[in-house]
Amino acid sequence: MAKFLTNREENYAQWYNDLVIKAELAENSAVRGCMVIRPYGYAIWEKIQAELDRMFKATGHVNAYFPLFIPKSFFAREAAHVEGFAKECAVVTHYRLKNDETGKGIIIDPEARLEEELIVRPTSETIIWNTYKNWIQSYRDLPILINQWANVVRWEMRTRLFLRTAEFLWQEGHTAHATSEEAMEETLKIINLYADFAENTMAIPVVKGYKTESERFAGALETLTIEALMQDGKALQAGTSHFLGQNFAKAFDVKFTDRTGKLDYVWATSWGVSTRLMGALVMAHADNNGLVLPPKLAPIQVVIVPIYKTDSDLNAISATALKIKSDLESAGISVTYDDRDTQTPGWKFSHYEFKGVPVRIAVGPRDVKNNTAEIARRDTLEKETIPAGRIKEHVVRLLEDIQKNIYRKALQFREENTYYPDSWEEFKNIIEDKGGFVMAHWDGTPETEARIKEETKATIRCIPIDSKEEKGKCIYSGKPSGRRVLFAVAY
């Protein structure tokens, strides 16, 4: 166990915070609630971005960029949206500073007050639909399938690195369609894409489902979500996709002429994932030895560490190590050879273990003699000695296996921590003692949902898409229910 890391079982929240900071993923900045994403963390985020961007483009989406600022009045146009969003946000009121005449540094120039305040975007539906108004006249202009990679700001009172920060990075898709069906299809297509990404790239199993009315995005008719289970038994909402109906088109007067010549409002979707995924990645896989990164997102997939006493040992070892490195790189694997003489092999072993590097190769004098190397995997900490000629093939397979194994492990954890209580007592005990995913019957009313939340802090994470019809009684009210829904305490 890494000595300077809080034990995960003792204090999960502290373990998480330690890990994010000490693995140099991110840290708090001088600005309240805003984080600095450090190079190692950002390298993982770049891999997340690259794969999502590839998936968006493969499904016909293009990128664009809209302004950081939104006029205050735009928020007031969509009634539900203003309630949900416009309150806790950064407001720009002035556009100039000046020297203080009393010599006390710089102050706001009172003459440079904006006529209308600008809001730093918490999300971009309003400014984008105000723009779409000029782009859309006819069905021939549709669909518009645009994504934006951007920073957004939501003024949060209690922040946690990656999970909840005032500024965060994300992508937000905003699409416009000629029919309700097409927009709903897009909403589903994206939640499936997110689930695919979470499971196959991040190695995190997720439950796809519909949000209840009270948990929907401000302005949406339907919100689809992917929900993941963290190792402390809490749920994390990892991505959402919204069917917005004609709400924003109506708010910004965006009409089009359909094939029959009839004027109608345009149908909309929006969807996003954020740097919150970085938090999910840590919380789903890491352990008391540090990060465990799925190979597909690891900035360094393989590290080679030389074990030597003398310089002549090192020369022979380096020749072998560099041959292994170039072999692996020819297979598209990212490899670091750490031959620094300022650190011991033991220090390097812990260091890369802590950083979650999937595969470590150690080469010592005996390996040079026997033409072998010792290969260790981060996920299970197992080691094997492999003949030089088989290393490339072995590592290629090992990386695939680690990717699958990390997923399998997370899935097994979720299965072991998913419960199906049929009594309120049982429900409360599970939520209180164990946490986890709780599939239970619900009578479908917001009142019951609110009371359950009040009494247990558990919320309905979603009504799973693949939830089977099953006659039952609401866990709280006893009224009839047609299927179980997913409850959990959430981040």
Added chain:
Amino acid sequence: MAKFLTNREENYAQWYNDLVIKAELAENSAVRGCMVIRPYGYAIWEKIQAELDRMFKATGHVNAYFPLFIPKSFFAREAAHVEGFAKECAVVTHYRLKNDETGKGIIIDPEARLEEELIVRPTSETIIWNTYKNWIQSYRDLPILINQWANVVRWEMRTRLFLRTAEFLWQEGHTAHATSEEAMEETLKIINLYADFAENTMAIPVVKGYKTESERFAGALETLTIEALMQDGKALQAGTSHFLGQNFAKAFDVKFTDRTGKLDYVWATSWGVSTRLMGALVMAHADNNGLVLPPKLAPIQVVIVPIYKTDSDLNAISATALKIKSDLESAGISVTYDDRDTQTPGWKFSHYEFKGVPVRIAVGPRDVKNNTAEIARRDTLEKETIPAGRIKEHVVRLLEDIQKNIYRKALQFREENTYYPDSWEEFKNIIEDKGGFVMAHWDGTPETEARIKEETKATIRCIPIDSKEEKGKCIYSGKPSGRRVLFAVAY
């Protein structure tokens, strides 16, 4: 000539603005001075980003992300920096809105005033050096070679799409070094990298040189620049790299222990290019028919247009066209086959010409019969009929040739518009009548520089790195000068 495009020779500024908007690169938004970058423009920016990012990483740099907001007091710490930057900027004063009690929508909550105002970053030296303070203790922590891709805001009174906007996208490198020499080496390495990128990827020749003291970045000891000549005879500063000495380290108290155990302040550089490059790309190459994109930055490198009358014609043509498409794609070329039946071939020809697509392939019934295709190049508008079997090889070479030819043309334009006057009269006439790059002697004083600017609007763009020693007399004061410097009226 594209009919809806203002003639370049009649009104260059209007031609530029028309082109940016009508080619759907960007447009003005509802927020004063902030632009919307449309998908076609953003696709070019993504290619610029990808190549620069590759070059940064190949030279050992890594990416990270720092906060959007900077506490107001940070700006006051570096004296020159506050003078140069902190004045025209967006100031966040509040973090909450609320419903107006008189029912007039939403207003700022006066109770949610920030203790210290936050500035939306106009550049990030201050927040980054405040962070580096915690990362640097010893020479072993150096160098730090970090780049950030981000949005920044500088409140500009007069804005022009891409060239000068309140919000723009850019990259900003911020490096920390143990010695002055190493920092200066980095400053030079980056300006060479920028010049390489401008010339070999953007096909824009540039002059590399040192800024005079009055044109330096606020807080820099040296600013290196690349300067490009636009088709209207004005200069455009396309990228800068700054040697910051120990100024920011002193302002934020960033010290390190060197190899001898001595404490010293850290040496710094910073450098950046922005979406302004998009403006340079348009203004350097485009003509009265629209954009001319260098193949390395063209989102669509080849468009295939079918010429047909009947559906059975189209079937045969499509078979040929799709074969060509997949052939070209196998060579890594991006190809669009536009078989829309809602537009005529003539419309498509002008459309892709306007969009600057480097190569157009037309396939008609006669081509199907003869097993040929007509290939047109955007830069010279020349056409050739090529046998099917040679198309791939031909297009690969043609794209390389277009890339070189666009550069050659821009270089020739610059050479024809670079002047070497030796009298003040001559100097003034050139600046007034012709514009262009003016290499002239200068006595080295800020006073002369200021007077020349006042009388002609021409500024010293740079003291070129490769400017030869040459005895002469200052064009303005007649005092002795050791070399010519580059004057021009600039964007």
